Amino acid sequence: MQTDIGKKAAGEKAAEYIKPGMTVGLGTGSTAYYAILRIGELVRAGMEIKAVATSEQSEQLAREQQIPIIPFDKVEKIDIDIDGADEADAQLQLIKGGGGALLREKIIAVAAKEMLVVMDESKLVKQLGKFPLPVEIATFAWELTFKQLAASGANPVLRLKDNNRFVTDNGNYILDCRYQKIHNAAALEAQLNSVPGVVENGLFLHYASKLIIGYQDGTVREITRPYQGKKSF
Numbered sequence: 001m002q003t004d005i006g007k008k009a010a011g012e013k014a015a016e017y018i019k020p021g022m023t024v025g026l027g028t029g030s031t032a033y034y035a036i037l038r039i040g041e042l043v044r045a046g047m048e049i050k051a052v053a054t055s056e057q058s059e060q061l062a063r064e065q066q067i068p069i070i071p072f073d074k075v076e077k078i079d080i081d082i083d084g085a086d087e088a089d090a091q092l093q094l095i096k097g098g099g100g101a102l103l104r105e106k107i108i109a110v111a112a113k114e115m116l117v118v119m120d121e122s123k124l125v126k127q128l129g130k131f132p133l134p135v136e137i138a139t140f141a142w143e144l145t146f147k148q149l150a151a152s153g154a155n156p157v158l159r160l161k162d163n164n165r166f167v168t169d170n171g172n173y174i175l176d177c178r179y180q181k182i183h184n185a186a187a188l189e190a191q192l193n194s195v196p197g198v199v200e201n202g203l204f205l206h207y208a209s210k211l212i213i214g215y216q217d218g219t220v221r222e223i224t225r226p227y228q229g230k231k232s233f
């Protein structure tokens with residue numbers, strides 16, 4: 001597929017930032033996939049790293065690639081998190097969760113010193129919101145949470161998979177909220193987080209330190225936020 005050239009270029013470029021001894025967060029999706037494959041090659045060539053995964057799917061892929069996955073009680077720091085995005089703007093604000101892994105992805109992104117976002121050129125937008133914003137919700141009385149979000153103008157749609165309700169790795173549902181344009185992402189994030197039943201939302205506003213954008217000709221462009229000296233904990 002043509003677009004995979006950009007995804008592959010971005011994923012492989014991100015792996016260049018990994019150094020021996022690092023603990024790496026492994027993202028989820030078809031672009032993070034290419035980073036995980038490349039990291040697997042590095043590991044099999046002898047590079048010693050540790051990793052944590054943002055989904056069961058990525059953990060399984062990592063294990064197939066012989067990447068050592070460590071339990072969370074052994075994590076002292078996460079040096080780099082490499083993950084995809086559904087949309088990103090030039091301020092490095094993201095919408096994530098198209099693959100349904102947003103909660104685990106956000107937990108890892110917050111803990112990582114650096115978050116590298118791998119994406120093809122189609123994901124870079126002037127304004128967030130065209131991609132429906134995934135909101136993970138508790139299954140208990142989900143219909144009421146749905147109504148609360150609908151009343152706030154979110155235009156939610158319950159995510160389905162094979163005609164059944166999509167269930168996240170955490171046992172929750174996802175509402176895809178169709179805003180079309182998000183004018184004040186920080187205010188929207190605060191409003192969503194104030195609704196009981198909302199577990200997490202797909203706005204990642206402050207976490208990305210670098211966008212690695214892959215193009216169909218195989219080149220990459222990077223947009224970097226000045227390093228803030230962020231610690232894991």
Ligand SMILES: O=C(CO)[C@H](O)[C@H](O)COP(=O)(O)O
Nearest residue numbers: 029030031084097098099101
């Ligand atoms: O947030 C995600 C999963 O929850 C993915 O990172 C996002 O959906 C991008 O995926 P892809 O690289 O396949 O386009």
